[in-house]
Amino acid sequence: MSGTDHGQDPGWQGPQPTIILIAPQMGENIGAAARAMWNFGLEHMRLVNPRDGWPNPRAIAMSSGAARVIDQVRVLDDSAAALADMDHVYATTARGRDLTKPVVTPAQAMAEAHARINDGQRVGIIFGAERAGLENADIVRANTIISIPVNPAFASLNLAQAVLLCAYEWRRTADSTPARITEMAGARPASVIEVEKLYERFEQALSARNFFWPEHKAPSMKLALRNMLSRMPLTDTDIRTLHGIIRTLADKNPTEAAGGSPADAAASIRRNDGGQD
């Protein structure tokens, strides 16, 4: 998905969680994790004992321009050093370990992280190596476990994608989602093919009356018409009503209209109108 504007501000200045990769193996995954972080405004990454050392050309290539993260990467020898200055540490695991420890969802963890960080705390999130994930020796250093509710039949989550979900939740928690109401009043939504057929009916009838004019405007006019139709929350009843309306307007001799008269269309509109006729 495109749309990058390097001129814009991520709108996420100020303290934020630090992403800490423990013994990452592939540079590609480090780069993909950096990209995922910066996609959601996180810029602080630490690497503990990366297998292929640092800097890593493959990581830089895969970061797709998330230089702000790559340039700030800190490399440390062990997890103790990487966590020393943190006030609260979250450890990501696919499933529970035999450790007595609070387990939270990514959403809950990032909601708590916002509160802690607003409170002046430094929060770190540790991720294990691609293959085995975190070892218990690292998990016991964490205060809380983040368990991503994956498909139990396929729980192996790519490292960069685990990082992505935490970064996404960090950003999402501070977002406000507008509510939306959908009332169908007994009808069902028109299917795409029904809307497509309606559009073709419109284009046919309107072309016959030279509606799409001037010629060079025709394509954009048709695009706008098609977009208008798919934008409408049309029901199956709406589709029938509109076909009737087109038929009524397009026919030269309404009284000879085949397969339905203007009266039918009018009746269908009245049915739409809460059956008040």
Next chain:
Amino acid sequence: MSGTDHGQDPGWQGPQPTIILIAPQMGENIGAAARAMWNFGLEHMRLVNPRDGWPNPRAIAMSSGAARVIDQVRVLDDSAAALADMDHVYATTARGRDLTKPVVTPAQAMAEAHARINDGQRVGIIFGAERAGLENADIVRANTIISIPVNPAFASLNLAQAVLLCAYEWRRTADSTPARITEMAGARPASVIEVEKLYERFEQALSARNFFWPEHKAPSMKLALRNMLSRMPLTDTDIRTLHGIIRTLADKNPTEAAGGSPADAAASIRRNDGGQD
């Protein structure tokens, strides 16, 4: 992150959204998208005019065993055919286009998708090619736009990661996982009386070593110690461990006591006590 158990049921039978990739270019991304889908229990993928055809060995390699998705992939010639049987279509874009169309977050979209699907509707989510994303010609066929709230300064989201976020939100919206639990690993929370007995053991052992000094500070030091213990999320195992620690330290020569001298410890307790001295 590890933890896969192929024997387990994803717990996501029944209707679910169909993921539709329009003109995907790299097989690796198709495979990564399939893996991301199955990580969260989505199994229906459609490909519209994939650049390198289908099947694609690179896609299968990158799917990391998400065969359930790969084996069911449907390939279609154009988006009209891919969407024909859908009742509601979401189009994912990084930012608004010059089209009048409702725009929702992934969380909002998947909450609505659950409602629509429970209502018997067929829901599809379309994703554009890696580079340019969806073309307006495809977006105008959709009913609603999903806009992922990415960092405006770095909005380019990897195709598989855009798919991942939608699959994650699909699962999260209906997920019954408690936001926060404490994994007890066979232990149970310590009872008040157990904590009380532990405190008494501490006070007894420490008093024998003149820890609570000076005399006029003793009450507040004991209060601080008792408060520290009840503040901890202690388990019955922790209680036994701490009793053993006290016994070990108390039975030895004070000069061999670990963790600094009694004076040091006393100072730390007094500091805990609101710095009133």
